[in-house]
Amino acid sequence: MAEPALSGPDAGWAVRLRGVTKTYDSGVMALGPLDLDVRRGEFVSLLGPSGCGKSTALRLIAGLAAPSAGVVELVHPDVEPRGSHRIGFVFQEPTLMPWANVRDNVRLPLKLARLPTTDAEARIDAALDQVGLAEFAAAYPRELSGGMKMRVSLARALVTDPDILLMDEPFAALDEITRFRLNNDLLSLWRNLHKTVVFVTHSVFESVYLSQRVIVMTARPGRIGAEFRITSPEPRGEEFRTSAEYAAFCREVSGALAPSYAGQAGA
Numbered sequence: 001m002a003e004p005a006l007s008g009p010d011a012g013w014a015v016r017l018r019g020v021t022k023t024y025d026s027g028v029m030a031l032g033p034l035d036l037d038v039r040r041g042e043f044v045s046l047l048g049p050s051g052c053g054k055s056t057a058l059r060l061i062a063g064l065a066a067p068s069a070g071v072v073e074l075v076h077p078d079v080e081p082r083g084s085h086r087i088g089f090v091f092q093e094p095t096l097m098p099w100a101n102v103r104d105n106v107r108l109p110l111k112l113a114r115l116p117t118t119d120a121e122a123r124i125d126a127a128l129d130q131v132g133l134a135e136f137a138a139a140y141p142r143e144l145s146g147g148m149k150m151r152v153s154l155a156r157a158l159v160t161d162p163d164i165l166l167m168d169e170p171f172a173a174l175d176e177i178t179r180f181r182l183n184n185d186l187l188s189l190w191r192n193l194h195k196t197v198v199f200v201t202h203s204v205f206e207s208v209y210l211s212q213r214v215i216v217m218t219a220r221p222g223r224i225g226a227e228f229r230i231t232s233p234e235p236r237g238e239e240f241r242t243s244a245e246y247a248a249f250c251r252e253v254s255g256a257l258a259p260s261y262a263g264q265a266g267a
């Protein structure tokens, strides 16, 4: 099931990495070399063991860190190579400002990017609506559940209408039912908003459920170990989660992931 690279003269890609490596100042070789194309509008998951460089790959794509070698390119009519306001980033922790209400938390990227304030309120309303939090604009983070905080974090990522959404294990800390619900809501957002999504997770089940393509990374330094195209049709829902097809994909992806854990302490 290994896939050839999806690059091509049609340039239908949003993210392209070529020969990308990252070695930190500490000498840790975190990543690569990595070659990766993500098509516009595609939902891709990076799956791999702890420490294999998944977050590093996201940070390089976001321009939050520079590669040690190789090239990271973003292509979209609206995306400048370093136009980070066109990228939305969702971290594992919601990282909300506790002293600010939901509306002001979601407003933050608009302020940081110095985007015109004329339509700011409408953008914030739209983003809150997209994540189902329209009623909670005036609430403070301490008044919200873990799932709701993550929805605020997602709204904050969406408020600039990014072309590319980078998500770093956003639901890992949530209970299973909340996680499933957010999985479903994320899929419907992706279908409606046509964003390119690169989603990092440890979970085989989550990666198969959400993605059009799952990229299994090797142990550090992370490279592509295997790729799986999850061909199951959209929209996916609970029926898919309990289907034999889903179970078969999960088995296949798990099999490819196992070698990445071999040799890891506690594996």
Ligand SMILES: Nc1ncnc2c1ncn2[C@@H]1O[C@H](COP(=O)(O)OP(=O)(O)OP(=O)(O)O)[C@@H](O)[C@H]1O
Residues within 6 Å of the ligand: 024, 025, 026, 028, 029, 030, 048, 049, 050, 051, 052, 053, 054, 055, 056, 057, 202, 220
């Ligand atoms: N700023 C940094 N300086 C030095 N080493 C780092 C830095 N960031 C990450 N590393 C190291 O690089 C390797 C890859 O880290 P990274 O966070 O990218 O992995 P990951 O696959 O996202 O891990 P996890 O799933 O546990 O979040 C790890 O060994 C980590 O300790």
